[in-house]
Amino acid sequence: MKWKKPSEELSQFLDENIASFNVRKKKMFGCPVYFVNDNMFAGVFQNDIFIRLSEPDRIEIISKYDEAMPFEPVKGRIMKEYIVLPDSLYNNAEKFMEWLNRSFQYVSSLPFKKTKQNKK
Numbered sequence: 001m002k003w004k005k006p007s008e009e010l011s012q013f014l015d016e017n018i019a020s021f022n023v024r025k026k027k028m029f030g031c032p033v034y035f036v037n038d039n040m041f042a043g044v045f046q047n048d049i050f051i052r053l054s055e056p057d058r059i060e061i062i063s064k065y066d067e068a069m070p071f072e073p074v075k076g077r078i079m080k081e082y083i084v085l086p087d088s089l090y091n092n093a094e095k096f097m098e099w100l101n102r103s104f105q106y107v108s109s110l111p112f113k114k115t116k117q118n119k120k
Contacts, residue, residue, distance in 0.1 A: 004046040006031045010090075011044045017096065018042065021104050038113040040082075042103060045073055048084045051103035058083055061099065065089070 011032050015025075023034040023041060033043030042051045050071040053061065058081070061068045067086035071079045089096045 006044040007047050010049055014044055014049055017100060036107045039107050039110050041107040050082050050084050051099060052081050052107050053083055053103055054106045057102050
């Protein structure tokens with residue numbers, strides 16, 4: 001599969017919707033991603049928005065939306081706990097924010113991730 005740059009429209013959409021959250025934005029492999037306590041929370045990859053969810057929330061979103069799927073940035077490499085949001089949520093601000101909030105609450109509950117930078 002050929003690598004695509006992240007969608008500018010989706011990047012801006014996520015940036016605007018995430019503005020009220022206390023997160024840190026970084027770029028990973030040219031893609032905008034957002035962190036809470038140094039744990040990845042959400043991001044844009046090619047033409048998709050992905051978020052990190054608890055197991056019950058992952059089961060629920062996959063059962064409610066046929067297009068929701070595990071985040072697999074490289075074929076055969078599924079990222080545990082991450083889900084690609086269905087396009088239909090982009091047009092439903094209330095539902096989109098509900099899932100973004102669930103993700104934020106879950107990731108906020110995780111322990112602060114130790115990285116090389118913050119071990120000092």
